[in-house]
Amino acid sequence: PGLSQESSYQLIFHPLTGLCITRQSTLLEPLKLGPCTDSGAAWTYTTDHTLQMKESPVCVAAIGQGKAVKLGNFCSDANSRWNPISASNLHLASNSSDDTLIYCMDVDSNQNVVTNPCKCLEGDKKCDPASQWFKIVSTTRDLLRVTTDSRVITNSHEPS
Known part of the structure; x- marks a missing residue:
């Protein structure tokens, strides 16, 4: 019990799947x-509305319709x-x-x-926007560290 010693960061949670970006x-x-x-x-969600990798200047950028988002400087x-848009604030939109x-x-x-035209912003009751729902969630939960070759997984507090 007690407060985590991890610093605060954000997750970009996808409610439909229960997974994160x-x-x-x-x-x-x-x-x-x-x-x-x-x-x-x-991630870190900045006051400038950028999604940056935690402790890094690299951020998420929209490239175009149907294209994978990219990391860049x-x-x-x-x-x-x-920016969160729509009545639910669950659509994350970029220009x-x-x-x-x-x-x-x-x-x-x-x-x-990926990025696509925003779905269901006009209140169409037959439309299903769930694939586009993302929630930025703040947390201090411990993370697992995965090495670049993905063979070793350790708790982030253990020495490597």
Whole structure:
């Protein structure tokens, strides 16, 4: 009991699947849904509305319709700012890089995180927006650390 010694961070939780957005072992791999206990699931949601990797200047950027979101260092660009929209505040939306279109985070059939036109913002009762629902959740829960070759999993408080 007592307070965790871990610093606060955010998870990007996907209610439909019960999973979180995680980064893979390299920055070039697409973001995917995975266990919320993975070290790759730790993010910082900044006051500028960017989603940055915890303790890193790298942030999530929308690339275009149906395309995987990417990690990059251009965090001041319009396509790197994510705002909760809709009555539920569960759609995370970003503008296109030229600031003319709005895309929402979504999940494809392989659990890759992509962007698509936002669904169900007009109150259509036959529409199902659940694949686009994401919730930014603050936590201090301990994370598992996964080495880049994914063979060793240890608690983040244990020495490596």
